[in-house]
Amino acid sequence: MGPSRIIAVRHGESEANLAYRRAGERPLVYGRGDDEVTLTALGREQAAALGRLLAALPAGEEPEQVWCSPYRRALDTWEGARAAWGAGPLPLTVDDRLRDQEQGAFARLNPAAVRERFPGEPARREAEGAYAFRPPGGESLADVVVRLRAFVRHLERRADGRRVLIVAHDSVVLGLRHVIAGAPDAELAAVLEFAPVLNASVSVWRTGEGAFELVRFNDVGHLTS
Structure with a gap:
């Protein structure tokens, strides 16, 4: 059966x-390094706003796991949200996937530095497609989806019937949208129309009729209320 509800969050604004x-x-x-990056002051405020959103959820919708x-900015986002929420201890699993x-x-390179140091790579990205393009020594979005598919299968066993909060990154939230929908990999490019996934945005799925239903995606209303 798997989780009864999934809330996926991108980390707050990072340095x-x-x-x-x-x-x-x-x-x-x-x-x-990418795993060391921390939150800005705004990112910490966004994490606190996420916590207030969690605190305001109706009974039966709040996360149980x-x-x-494992990256610092995601862990800091959860810690900031947890403190603002004021909830008791929740089971926390740090998953490399x-x-x-x-x-x-x-x-560590911004797009301008990539163009300067690897002048042929932007054209290769355009030719291969953003979802399939793999930086030298790196991953494509398709690679991310492979590990997320394994993660979701693991979640089905470990979080059966539970409400789950996932705190991660833009590529992960996009990949989860594709995986949870059960879409074929030939349709992976379509998920890019939902990018960019915003800092501290919230995406929610719930089970219904034997499958997950997308409730909202990339929602940042809690950051302005």
């Missing part, structure tokens, strides 16, 4: 998100 945005079209090599990416899409040789 790398902010640095890349400020750099604009100026090439930038960010100083920290938490599954989190929820890590962000690995960028290989592009790690």
